[in-house]
Amino acid sequence: xxxxxxxxxxxxxxxxxxxxxxxxxxxxxxxxxxxxxxxxxxxxxxxxxxxxxxxxxxxxxxxxxxxxxxxxxxxxxxxxxxxxxxxxxxxxxxxxxxxxxxxxxxxxxxxxxxxxxxxxxxxxxxxxxxxxxxxxxxxxxxxxxxxxxxxxxxxxxxxxxxxxxxxxxxxxxxxxxxxxxxxxxxxxxxxxxxxxxxxxxxxxxxxxxxxxxxxxxxxxxxxxxxxxxxxxxxxxxxxxxxxxxxxxxxxxxxxxxxxxxxxxxxxxxxxxxxxxxxxxxxxxxxxxxxxxxxxxxxxxxxxxxxxxxxxxxxxxxxxxxxxxxxxxxxxxxxxxxxxxxxxxxxxxxxxxxxxxxxxxxxxxxxxxxxxxxxxxxxxxxxxxxxxxxxxxxxxxxxxxxxxxxxxxxxxxxxxxxxxxxxxxxxxxxxxxxxxxxxxxxxxxxxxxxxxxxxxxxxxxxxxxxxxxxxxxxxxxxxxxxxxxxxxxxxxxxxxxxxxxxxxxxxxxx
Numbered sequence: 001x002x003x004x005x006x007x008x009x010x011x012x013x014x015x016x017x018x019x020x021x022x023x024x025x026x027x028x029x030x031x032x033x034x035x036x037x038x039x040x041x042x043x044x045x046x047x048x049x050x051x052x053x054x055x056x057x058x059x060x061x062x063x064x065x066x067x068x069x070x071x072x073x074x075x076x077x078x079x080x081x082x083x084x085x086x087x088x089x090x091x092x093x094x095x096x097x098x099x100x101x102x103x104x105x106x107x108x109x110x111x112x113x114x115x116x117x118x119x120x121x122x123x124x125x126x127x128x129x130x131x132x133x134x135x136x137x138x139x140x141x142x143x144x145x146x147x148x149x150x151x152x153x154x155x156x157x158x159x160x161x162x163x164x165x166x167x168x169x170x171x172x173x174x175x176x177x178x179x180x181x182x183x184x185x186x187x188x189x190x191x192x193x194x195x196x197x198x199x200x201x202x203x204x205x206x207x208x209x210x211x212x213x214x215x216x217x218x219x220x221x222x223x224x225x226x227x228x229x230x231x232x233x234x235x236x237x238x239x240x241x242x243x244x245x246x247x248x249x250x251x252x253x254x255x256x257x258x259x260x261x262x263x264x265x266x267x268x269x270x271x272x273x274x275x276x277x278x279x280x281x282x283x284x285x286x287x288x289x290x291x292x293x294x295x296x297x298x299x300x301x302x303x304x305x306x307x308x309x310x311x312x313x314x315x316x317x318x319x320x321x322x323x324x325x326x327x328x329x330x331x332x333x334x335x336x337x338x339x340x341x342x343x344x345x346x347x348x349x350x351x352x353x354x355x356x357x358x359x360x361x362x363x364x365x366x367x368x369x370x371x372x373x374x375x376x377x378x379x380x381x382x383x384x385x386x387x388x389x390x391x392x393x394x395x396x397x398x399x400x401x402x403x404x405x406x407x408x409x410x411x412x413x414x415x416x417x418x419x420x421x422x423x424x425x426x427x428x429x430x431x432x433x434x435x436x437x438x439x440x441x442x443x444x445x446x447x448x449x450x451x452x453x454x455x456x457x458x459x460x461x462x463x464x465x466x467x468x469x470x471x472x473x474x475x476x477x478x479x480x481x482x483x484x485x486x487x488x489x490x491x492x493x494x495x496x497x498x499x500x501x502x503x504x505x506x507x508x509x
Contacts, residue, residue, distance in 0.1 A: 014302040018180075022298035023308025025183040026069055026291050030056070030313050031324060032332050033288070034072045035207050036137070041077040042084045043092065043283055045207040046317070048072040050214040051282030053314045058273035059287070060306025064262030065250045067301050069291040069309060070273065074133070075241050076285050078374045083234050091231055094219040096284030098235035100274030103243055103267055112263025115247045121359040122366050122383035124348040126248055127289070129370025129379060131344035134290050134336055136371075141201070141333045157200055158330050161189050165334025180298040182335050189331040203332075204325030211317045214280035238274075241377040242286035246270050248380070249287040256296050290339045297342065358390040396422030399447070401430035411436050414443045421453035428457060433464045440465060445476035 030052050038048025052071035059070040084092050106112070142150050142158065150158060168185035193200060203209070221227050250261045266287075274284045295305050316324045352360055362383050369379035399417035406412065419427055431440075442461075449455065458474075465472045 014304055015299070016304070018299045019302055019304040020308050021180050021183055022295050022300035023305040024312055025180050025186070025298060026295050026305065026309035027312035027316065028183075028186055028324070028327065029291055029294055029332060029335055030069075030071055030288075030309065031203055031209060031316060031327075032206060032329065033291070033336075034313075035203075035209065037072045037074050037077040037285075038283060039207070040074060041081045041092070041283055043089055045209065046211045047089065047092075047281060047283045049209060049211065049313065049317050050280060051277045051285050053310050053317075054214060054277040054280050054282050055270075055273045055285040056306055056310035056313070058276055059266070059269045060303050060310060061269075062265075062272060063269040063303075063306075064265030064267075065253055065287075066261075066303045067257065067292070067296055067305060068246075068250060068253050068261070068266075068287055069295050069306055070246070070270065070285060070287045071291065072283055072285040073242075073245065073288055074137070074374065075245050075376050076238055076283065079237050079241060080234060080283065083231070087230065090219045090221050091227075092283060093217070093278045093281070094221050094227070095231040095234045095238060095278075096274050096282070097219070097278035098231055099238035099242065099284060100271040100276075100278065102235060102239035102271070103274060104271030106239070106243060107264045107267030107269075107271060110264045112243075112247060112267050115251065115263055117388075118248070118380060118384055119359075119362070119387045121355070121363040122380055122387060123248060123251065124345050125363040125366025125383055126370060126376065126380060127252060127343060127345050128348065128363070129367040130289050130376075131340045132367070132371050133374065134343060135340035138333045138336050138340070141329055154200075157198060158333075161193070161198075161200060161328060161330035162334040162337065164192075165189050165331045166338050169335065169338045177299070182294055182298065182338075185335065186327065186331045189328055189334075190326075193328045194326075198328075201329045202325060203327050203329060206329070208321065209317050209324060210321035213314070213318065214282065216279060217281050219278065237377065238284060239271075241375075242270055242274070242284075243267055244377050244380050245289070246287035249289045249292055252289065253292055253296055256293075257301055259301075289343060290336060293339055293343055294335070358387075362386050362390075392420075392422045395420070396426065399423040399426050399430075401427075403430075405437065409437050410439045410441055412441045412443060414445070415447040417446075418448050418450050419444075419454040419457065420450035424453050424457035427454075428461060431461055431464075433461075433468055433470075436465070436470065438470050439473070440470060441473045441475050443475045444478075448478065 031049070034048035034052040035045040036048075038045045038051075041048075049072075055070040055072065059068070060066075063070070080092050080095060083095060142155070144150060144154075149155075165185045165188075168188055169181045172179075172181040172184055192198065246266055247263050250263060250266055254261050270286060276282075277284050291309075295309075298305075348363060355363075365386065366379045366383040369382055370376060373379070395418055399415065399419065402412075402414040402416070404412050404414075413430065415427075415430075417423065449458070462472045
């Protein structure tokens with residue numbers, strides 16, 4: 001049953017059955033995650049559930065990536081836990097609101113395009129690290145309340161139900177895709193536990209999810225400069241982590257669905273959702289790769305699935321707490337383990353021998369930082385910096401100079417490769433100032449002047465020739481290179497012999 005849904009001027013084809021069933025599955029998976037992340041942050045479980053509802057609903061309606069699920073996340077919980085412990089939940093709400101304003105600003109400034117700078121090895125490392133974190137976070141379910149590992153019959157029952165869940169999720173799509181395998185697995189395990197009266201841990205054993213509609217609440221904090229000094233560093237990190245995780249998740253969902261999301265629109269939606277989350281007693285959040293993969297693997301591609309998931313989550317909190325608290329944790333644990341296995345980029349392991357060693361190093365490093373520090377922003381930043389340094393080093397070694405003397409006795413240096421801070425040393429070594437003739441032409445037809453270091457290198461080489469009474473011409477400069485030289489005319493004087501017009505690619509919004 002496919003129809004078209006027009007929601008906030010966004011029209012797309014919707015399979016209502018798939019979207020609703022997938023949304024219900026995601027809602028069930030959101031409950032333990034939201035509770036767990038709230039507890040990690042030292043907050044009441046309802047703050048996580050309220051955040052999951054507000055984040056999911058707002059981003060599903062306004063976001064730039066239909067089918068992507070947002071909610072309370074571990075990445076945000078890790079950032080705000082120290083603030084919650086030291087200053088209390090009111091400061092957390094204020095921090096989330098400020099983080100939302102920062103994210104909206106980033107979206108309006110169209111900074112989402114900066115995700116183009118994230119190379120593929122960094123994305124592989126990020127995804128693999130998240131997959132490992134998702135898997136490791138499920139191991140706590142195999143422990144008792146006192147922190148010891150389950151043993152005996154309790155362990156065998158729990159493990160058996162987890163394996164049954166995984167088997168259904170793996171095998172059902174091979175038989176039929178009419179019904180989402182993940183929801184079927186949860187219902188089957190739930191039915192077996194109820195029918196046979198099996199004693200196993202349920203959602204209610206973690207925490208109660210009973211509550212009402214998220215209350216509107218202005219954070220009760222002193223509105224003064226000292227308060228801003230406290231919350232701004234946390235807000236900046238929350239905004240950065242949230243945007244990075246959301247935009248990387250957007251790229252992953254883009255690849256799965258073979259469609260293209262809108263990063264800047266998603267940034268504005270994430271910011272709006274965090275602002276509302278802070279005002280409606282939520283801990284804030286961002287996109288959730290695990291739930292997004294559950295949603296897309298069920299075949300959901302529209303906004304409706306996220307809306308259904310959010311609304312159903314609120315219904316669970318307000319009206320269905322008694323029922324949902326009976327859902328076995330084994331079913332949700334098996335579901336999340338399958339999500340982790342599906343998230344991990346197994347293909348990245350097969351490319352180890354074919355990928356450059358620097359890319360393999362970046363991928364492993366990003367994975368390790370993600371797993372051990374749980375700081376996704378730092379992991380991506382480290383990966384991008386190392387990739388940029390490797391790129392700069394490789395390009396620095398590629399600068400070449402072909403030399404010849406024409407019939408008029410003029411020496412030509414034909415430069416190949418970009419002239420920038422990393423290649424200036426090799427560039428200067430190409431010239432034989434003492435033995436060159438009185439007139440020299442440096443041809444940049446196959447090169448580019450990139451930065452201030454390149455201009456300074458030209459300045460030094462022309463000074464060396466000038467001191468020897470020799471004349472230097474620059475040839476085949478592109479228009480943007482000439483602008484750099486014109487802006488730096490107080491530092492360098494060169495004779496431009498020829499300047500054809502080269503069109504330089506620009507990013508038009």
